[in-house]
Amino acid sequence: MKPSVFKxxxxxxxxxxxGLLQRxxxxxKILAGGQSLVPMMNFRVARPKVLVDINKVQGLSYIRExxxxxxxxxxxxxxxxxxxxxxxxxCPILSEAVSHIGHLPVRTRGTIGGSLVHADxxxxxxxxxxxxxxxxxxxxxSGERSLGPEEFFLTYxxxxxxxxxxLTEVRVPVLPPGTGWSFLExxxxxxxxxxVAVASIVGLDGDGRxxxxxxxxxxxxxxxxxxxxxxxxxxxxxxxxxxxxxxxRLAAEATEPESDYHASADYRRDMARVFVxxxxxxxxxxxxxxx
Amino acid sequence: xxxxxKHVFKAPVQKVWEHLTDPRHLEKALPGCERLDEKEPGKYDxxxxxxxxxxxxxxxxxxxxxxxxxxxxxxxxxxxxGSPGFVKGEALIELSEQGxxxxxxxxxxxxxxxxxxxxxxxxxxxxxxMMLGQFFKNIEKDLGRTG
Amino acid sequence: MADGRRIKVKVNGVLYEREVEPxxxxxxxxxxxxxxxxxHIGCEHGICGACTVIFNGQPVRSCLMFAVxxxxxxxxxxxxxxxxGKLHPIQEAFQENHGLQCGFCTPGMLMTAYHFLQENPDPxxxxxxxxxxxxxxxxxGYKQVVDSVMAAAAKMRG
Numbered sequence: 001m002k003p004s005v006f007k008x009x010x011x012x013x014x015x016x017x018x019g020l021l022q023r024x025x026x027x028x029k030i031l032a033g034g035q036s037l038v039p040m041m042n043f044r045v046a047r048p049k050v051l052v053d054i055n056k057v058q059g060l061s062y063i064r065e066x067x068x069x070x071x072x073x074x075x076x077x078x079x080x081x082x083x084x085x086x087x088x089x090x091c092p093i094l095s096e097a098v099s100h101i102g103h104l105p106v107r108t109r110g111t112i113g114g115s116l117v118h119a120d121x122x123x124x125x126x127x128x129x130x131x132x133x134x135x136x137x138x139x140x141x142s143g144e145r146s147l148g149p150e151e152f153f154l155t156y157x158x159x160x161x162x163x164x165x166x167l168t169e170v171r172v173p174v175l176p177p178g179t180g181w182s183f184l185e186x187x188x189x190x191x192x193x194x195x196v197a198v199a200s201i202v203g204l205d206g207d208g209r210x211x212x213x214x215x216x217x218x219x220x221x222x223x224x225x226x227x228x229x230x231x232x233x234x235x236x237x238x239x240x241x242x243x244x245x246x247x248x249r250l251a252a253e254a255t256e257p258e259s260d261y262h263a264s265a266d267y268r269r270d271m272a273r274v275f276v277x278x279x280x281x282x283x284x285x286x287x288x289x290x291x
Numbered sequence: 292x293x294x295x296x297k298h299v300f301k302a303p304v305q306k307v308w309e310h311l312t313d314p315r316h317l318e319k320a321l322p323g324c325e326r327l328d329e330k331e332p333g334k335y336d337x338x339x340x341x342x343x344x345x346x347x348x349x350x351x352x353x354x355x356x357x358x359x360x361x362x363x364x365x366x367x368x369x370x371x372x373g374s375p376g377f378v379k380g381e382a383l384i385e386l387s388e389q390g391x392x393x394x395x396x397x398x399x400x401x402x403x404x405x406x407x408x409x410x411x412x413x414x415x416x417x418x419x420x421m422m423l424g425q426f427f428k429n430i431e432k433d434l435g436r437t438g
Numbered sequence: 439m440a441d442g443r444r445i446k447v448k449v450n451g452v453l454y455e456r457e458v459e460p461x462x463x464x465x466x467x468x469x470x471x472x473x474x475x476x477x478h479i480g481c482e483h484g485i486c487g488a489c490t491v492i493f494n495g496q497p498v499r500s501c502l503m504f505a506v507x508x509x510x511x512x513x514x515x516x517x518x519x520x521x522x523g524k525l526h527p528i529q530e531a532f533q534e535n536h537g538l539q540c541g542f543c544t545p546g547m548l549m550t551a552y553h554f555l556q557e558n559p560d561p562x563x564x565x566x567x568x569x570x571x572x573x574x575x576x577x578x579g580y581k582q583v584v585d586s587v588m589a590a591a592a593k594m595r596g
Contacts, residue, residue, distance in 0.1 A: 002460045002461065002463065002466070003463075004461070005459075005461060006460060006461060007441065007444070007460075008441070008460030008461075008504075008506060010506075029345055034502050034503060034504075035484060035499075035502055037345065037501065038483075038502040038503070038504075039410075039482075039483035039484055040345060040346060040410065040502075042411055042463070042482045042483055042502075043406045043409075043482075043483065044374060044375070044406070045346050045348075045375050045407055045410055046345040046346055046347075047347075047374075048345065049431075051460070053504075053506075055507065079496070080561065102484075102552075102572070103487070103504065103571065103572025104497055104550075104569070104572060105484075105487070105490055105496075105497040105498050105499050105550075105572060106484060106499065106572075108493075108497060108498050109498055109499070109502065109503070118344075119344075121414075123411070128327070146361050154345055154346075155343075155421060156414050156417055156418055156421070157343050157344040157346070157414070158343060158344050166580065177516070189571070189572050190568065191571060191572060193413065201305075209560040222417050222421065255435075256417075258414070258415075258416035258417045259292075259416060260412050260413040260414075260415070260416065261412055261413070262413065410483075
């Protein structure tokens with residue numbers, strides 16, 4: 001099918017874009033990479049009356065180190081994030097996560113901001129941002145505000161952005177040297193939506209005890225979730241064997257998966273358990289080997 | 292897909308029964324319901340505007356409050372179709388009183404078809420649960436209003 | 439047309455100027471407005487890859503872009519591979535290695551391979567598999583596709 005009729009605007013500034021959102025309200029939808037929105041429009045499942053194409057807005061595409069964080073403009077293409085040496089060196093879990101997104105032509109147009117606002121709970125970027133504890137900058141007529149992942153992701157396909165706000169930037173922390181990390185995704189084929197995705201970040205102190213643990217899961221709830229109880233179980237302990245199994249079990253209990261064509265809820269829950277354990281093993285190896 | 296669950300209301304069973312079967316209350320509680328017009332006793336034409344994020348659609352359909360056994364149980368039937376697809380569901384709703392509380396148990400089936408089912412299949416279960424949650428929240432709010 | 443926009447697009451080296459409706463998909467613009475039927479439509483939601491074209495040097499799903507977004511851009515479609523009637527080495531390799539049967543996915547395969555080999559002129563088979571995984575082929579089972587791309591790489595390395 002073809003999209004239904006819409007009014008088209010291609011603003012060149014954030015202010016102009018916000019002005020259009022204010023004017024047209026719920027009738028307007030932002031077009032960034034289009035890799036999630038246009039399929040819905042082609043099926044006429046989404047029928048925005050007004051399309052605000054922000055691809056010409058200046059100043060929204062960048063990757064910069066700013067102190068202990070990396071600031072990435074919302075319009076930065078996923079392919080650029082994937083190829084960025086700065087990201088690979090300072091926040092490698094993000095590079096790895098992005099490399100799992102669809103296929104190359106999708107990452108050529110898809111944007112980091114678009115993926116966040118689309119808020120698909122199985123998507124790689126929302127999941128890894130949950131583990132990293134990044135922050136999202138939203139700009140609207142009344143100014144700017146910064147949201148953490150738990151405030152930002154409300155439910156399926158729903159972010160906390162107001163109808164007249166646009167996402168301009170996402171910030172992720174630089175991972176200190178020696179931080180272990182892992183991003184694992186279970187899907188039927190490379191490029192398919194994740195059945196389960198697990199992003200893990202682990203820090204070990206001088207005695208080999210865990211001083212940092214973040215485990216985020218995608219595909220198992222209406223938003224990506226943090227397995228807080230599993231994380232608590234790891235802090236201050238030496239990470240090995242039975243403890244990792246326990247973390248997997250606790251993480252699986254935190255999930256609220258649904259069944260669909262690809263996987264039953266039980267399978268997702270069980271795979272969450274397995275992939276959390278595997279993810280921790282991989283992250284620990286990285287922390288120890290410093291790779 | 293199967294839908295089942297329960298919800299506890301802090302209200303006597305007679306009041307909860309009223310709120311779950313009277314079209315004036317149902318109209319306010321059904322998510323996105325714009326109107327409920329009685330065609331025959333217990334049978335209503337409905338217009339529902341539902342969706343999530345960019346996927347919004349208007350569904351025209353029917354809602355039926357069937358086999359009423361006040362205040363213990365009834366069957367709620369609904370079906371609607373619109374451009375994004377169609378929805379059809381039926382649930383057995385049972386009420387039981389415990390002191391000043393009423394427990395509502397529901398069990399039923401829901402079918403979603405058309406484009407929205409094809410595209411949204413992996414989220415359909417979760418979204419259906421969310422809408423049910425919304426329905427019960429709305430009933431609760433309404434109960435609070437009429438005291 | 440109501441709400442039409444004038445766009446200027448260079449396709450396979452030729453500059454075209456046309457008026458389009460905003461909702462005109464890029465793939466439909468190429469096929470209907472420019473009558474370049476080589477680019478195929480398989481799924482209209484970005485999954486099958488048959489609509490892949492090179493847009494400002496990068497592979498994109500043309501079914502997920504609007505023609506108005508191509509204003510000022512340079513596009514290469516499968517029609518741009520052959521020069522003066524002579525097949526591109528990638529097309530020769532597909533021909534020689536049975537890299538197609540029904541041919542429906544082939545434009546997507548060729549454009550994907552074209553870009554891939556530019557970035558990775560000496561790939562492993564595994565790297566080729568990952569690259570072509572983004573184009574769905576129901577006929578070949580992919581073996582002949584991978585063989586064709588490996589053969590094309592060898593041809594182009596000379």
